Amino acid sequence: xxxxxxxxxxxxxxxxxxxxxxxxxxxxxxxxxxxxxxxxxxxxxxxxxxxxxxxxxxxxxxxxxxxxxxxxxxxxxxxxxxxxxxxxxxxxxxxxxxxxxxxxxxxxxxxxxxxxxxxxxxxxxxxxxxxxxxxxxxxxxxxxxxxxxxxxxxxxxxxxxxxxxxxxxxxxxxxxxxxxxxxxxxxxxxxxxxxxxxxxxxxxxxxxxxxxxxxxxxxxxxxxxxxxxxxxxxxxxxxxxxxxxxxxxxxxxxxxxxxxxxxxxxxxxxxxxxxxxxxxxxxxxxxxxxxxxxxxxxxxxxxxxxxxxxxxxxxxxxxxxxxxxxxxxxxxxxxxxxxxxxxxxxxxxxxxxxx
Numbered sequence: 001x002x003x004x005x006x007x008x009x010x011x012x013x014x015x016x017x018x019x020x021x022x023x024x025x026x027x028x029x030x031x032x033x034x035x036x037x038x039x040x041x042x043x044x045x046x047x048x049x050x051x052x053x054x055x056x057x058x059x060x061x062x063x064x065x066x067x068x069x070x071x072x073x074x075x076x077x078x079x080x081x082x083x084x085x086x087x088x089x090x091x092x093x094x095x096x097x098x099x100x101x102x103x104x105x106x107x108x109x110x111x112x113x114x115x116x117x118x119x120x121x122x123x124x125x126x127x128x129x130x131x132x133x134x135x136x137x138x139x140x141x142x143x144x145x146x147x148x149x150x151x152x153x154x155x156x157x158x159x160x161x162x163x164x165x166x167x168x169x170x171x172x173x174x175x176x177x178x179x180x181x182x183x184x185x186x187x188x189x190x191x192x193x194x195x196x197x198x199x200x201x202x203x204x205x206x207x208x209x210x211x212x213x214x215x216x217x218x219x220x221x222x223x224x225x226x227x228x229x230x231x232x233x234x235x236x237x238x239x240x241x242x243x244x245x246x247x248x249x250x251x252x253x254x255x256x257x258x259x260x261x262x263x264x265x266x267x268x269x270x271x272x273x274x275x276x277x278x279x280x281x282x283x284x285x286x287x288x289x290x291x292x293x294x295x296x297x298x299x300x301x302x303x304x305x306x307x308x309x310x311x312x313x314x315x316x317x318x319x320x321x322x323x324x325x326x327x328x329x330x331x332x333x334x335x336x337x338x339x340x341x342x343x344x345x346x347x348x349x350x351x352x353x354x355x
């Protein structure tokens with residue numbers, strides 16, 4: 001097993017990626033079911049709107065493998081060569097038969113699924129997830145892999161003994177991934193987690209190539225501890241990919257915040273709605289779209305090399321590509337700081353006004 005210690009040499013080869021990574025959760029029917037023709041057009045737009053190699057991110061969790069299946073079908077029908085697409089598959093969730101009318105994972109988030117998914121994190125479990133993912137993606141194969149949702153796996157521990165065993169399971173999972181890399185089967189290993197502190201612990205233990213943040217480094221949430229972690233990764237040449245920068249779409253006007261539907265019935269919901277209304281008002285005054293603001297903020301720390309953006313509408317792919325190049329003016333960021341919507345001492349935007 002390849003590990004870091006306080007005395008080992010830190011640093012791995014940073015990934016060379018375009019600024020946009022195309023997310024594929026929509027292909028797995030996240031929040032809504034979309035037709036196969038629409039899914040094929042989404043994938044087609046990845047290539048129409050890009051120059052060079054397309055990078056796509058998926059996971060066995062997305063629609064219990066449906067996203068992988070639909071991506072492979074679309075790529076095949078479009079005649080895409082393997083060398084023209086770089087696929088990231090986050091491993092740790094495995095397709096199983098659906099018992100009952102609804103899947104058991106993330107209730108309410110996935111629509112019209114014919115399978116369920118279970119977390120399968122261990123040495124053997126990672127190989128099972130890898131093999132199943134390759135079967136669903138065939139004839140394509142992922143080149144970038146990670147352990148998906150290790151935070152959820154650790155959080156499910158019932159006591160300290162179980163927590164220790166689950167950490168050992170993660171060690172086995174990474175051993176399996178490093179063996180794949182040593183054989184040249186994959187080129188890079190990372191972690192995809194909503195809880196960045198779990199990613200931090202893993203980066204302090206294993207020589208990872210990349211970290212994908214989810215719902216943690218956003219214009220709404222950006223703790224100093226997290227920013228310090230991202231800076232430490234930059235110094236170690238570990239690439240950071242940001243994702244879910246819209247907090248599941250809520251920040252740009254949709255109904256879900258971090259995969260939970262906002263109804264406005266609770267004080268927490270009311271606070272979120274008030275924040276969003278103020279944010280949208282400032283965006284309108286500066287003629288900056290909320291999506292532009294969210295992506296630009298999420299890419300502002302120097303260690304973030306790319307943003308993963310997902311869309312269920314083919315017509316929005318071009319907009320997503322343009323988002324990663326948006327540069328709102330300092331006056332916009334200054335008003336967000338002055339209004340208290342982002343930290344006044346945030347170091348990467350409108351710095352001159354708050355030195």
